[in-house]
Amino acid sequence: MTLIIQTAGRPAVAIVAAALASALCAAGPAQAAEFRLPAFDTITLQNGLTVYLMERHEVPLISVRAVIKAGAVNDDQQAGLSNLTGDALLLGTTAHDKAAIDQAFDYRGARLAGGAGTEASTVQANFAKADTAALLPLFAEIVQQPSFNDAELGKLRERKISGIKQAKEAPRNVVQTYYRAMLFGDSPYGIPASGTVSSLGALKQGDVRRYYQQYYRPDNAAIIVVGDFQKSAMRQQIEALFGAWKASGPALALQDNGKVSADKARVLLVNKPDAIETTFLIGGAGIARNDPDYVPLQVINTVLGGRFTSWLNDELRVNSGLTYGANSSFSTLSQTGTFAISSFTALPKTEAALALAHKTYQRLWDQGIDKATLESAKAYVKGQFPPRYETSEQLAGLLGEMYANQVGREQIDNFTKSVDSLTPEKAKALVDKHFPRQHLQTVLIGKADTIRAIAKQYGDVTEIDITADGFR
Incomplete structure (x- = not known):
């Protein structure tokens, strides 16, 4: 039937x-x-x-x-x-x-x-x-x-x-x-x-x-x-x-795809001897795509690194000139996800850029997000969301994402409500709950001879060469 x-x-x-x-x-x-x-x-x-x-x-x-x-x-x-x-x-x-x-x-x-x-x-x-x-x-x-x-x-x-x-x-x-x-x-x-x-x-x-x-x-x-x-x-x-398409064998069993390992601060240093820049990511565990906090976290991340006027881009690009751009994002999966600050800088500026990225990230806890900043981010997010789902192709993509990640339509339908209900107090609680603060994980791709000592400041270092097959 x-x-x-x-x-x-x-x-x-x-x-x-x-x-x-x-x-x-x-x-x-x-x-x-x-x-x-x-x-x-x-x-x-x-x-x-x-x-x-x-x-x-x-x-x-x-x-x-x-x-x-x-x-x-x-x-x-x-x-x-x-x-x-x-x-x-x-x-x-x-x-x-x-x-x-x-x-x-x-x-x-x-x-x-x-x-x-x-x-x-x-x-x-x-x-x-x-x-x-x-x-x-x-x-x-x-x-x-x-x-x-x-x-x-x-x-x-x-x-x-x-x-x-x-x-x-x-x-x-x-x-x-x-x-x-x-x-x-x-x-x-x-x-x-x-x-x-x-x-x-x-x-x-x-x-x-x-x-x-x-x-x-x-x-x-x-x-x-x-x-x-x-x-x-x-x-x-x-x-x-x-209708005639048939499955072969028993139904597929669900599998555990893993969790982020972050029991201590670690650095993966990927040596690229001819690099004139250092590319870096800093972060840790994130959230699944169907997490109830998915929408408000997009607002909070907008403040930190989700738009051109974000804290990270202001500090690392506009105010200091250390990079051409810096951002942050939650990369979601069906069972979990990751969070990362992302940027790149000229090799001699690596130490300054990493220090400033950490300092700016710490503002989430030391300073928090005031009401005016939060309201600006909420308006930005609400203005960006509907145009993403205007065409048939975009809507088909959204339904596909919902199917693959077990996302209910209530997350989409309640988007505006979820944004509007976010207060500075709720934002603080969500920062404490979801943004990794301890045991940060770092990837650095650059000239190892120049940045090896800098890498050691941020955790236990594992070094590999970019020409090595694979990614770890």
Whole structure:
């Protein structure tokens, strides 16, 4: 029996020009329109497939995506396998080769993309309503009947290996990967989504096929359709195209993907002998995407390092000229997350920049956030939030994120209320609860001979070379 759940909601707020939003934020606290997620149906097919259908008739476009709960955390000893598999879905099906698929989408001005991250893999397509009959069945074919052509797979693998090598030439491209590997160690969250040169080089067609069979199954996936369609007709199409998809073997068990290890202050020093800058991250454990405090923490982080006028950017860039930019952020996952201050500085300024970053961060406890500063951040956040979910593609992405991270619509619908209810007193309590203060974890990428003594000031140092394979 097919289960259908009607999810009520009001239409999304109208588009607000970025310039107007910025002007309102600069002027002070503003009364932003309350944002609520538009209505959508949640359907569970007999094979366990979750389906989200959201009608949006403003423009004759449709955005569809498949989200599979499988990513780097499922790679085990074969780092990069999920990433390779996710991209390889676009290499052709049992009925159409890559050239035919590319031509079908390109000829109609449609877009097709795919890939895998830490915990989820996605295939997405955007096309005109008039092209639904031609492209939706092809999309279903891509998801359910990939060929994993060995020749195309080999070329893709070599491109990815080259990409890893090139990424390490620019530390800002890889510093987050080193950071997560340091914080999570041997746990699944510590596995680099990109893989490593050696792990990717060892992957074969059989590995990709096995991974696909194990994780790409209807009871571990969602199909999300947002756009100009009638839900009853679209539901019939989805059931016809995906209803025969079958899972192989028993249902997948939930796994523990790990927690941040921060029992003492540590520094990972990544030596790049030719570096003229030091790239750094400082932080520790964060929160899961579905944490009840997710929204108010975005406001608090806006003050610290979430906008151009934040404390960190003011101090490290505007006032001291130590860097071209400094920020902070919570990087959320489904079970936990990380928090980090991020910046880079000229090699001779490393000691000053690190000291000032720590001093500025300490203001959260020593000084706290006053009412005027908090109100400014609240206005900024409320002005930034609705424009992120205006298009069908953006809304499909949001529903996919909600599915992969077990986020209820109440977090979205109560966004404005959660922001408005934040007071300086509540902010202080949230700072004490969620911002890491003791045993901070640090990653430094730079010329080790120059910054090794500085690194020792911030914890026990582990030193590796950036040319070494892997990230820890």
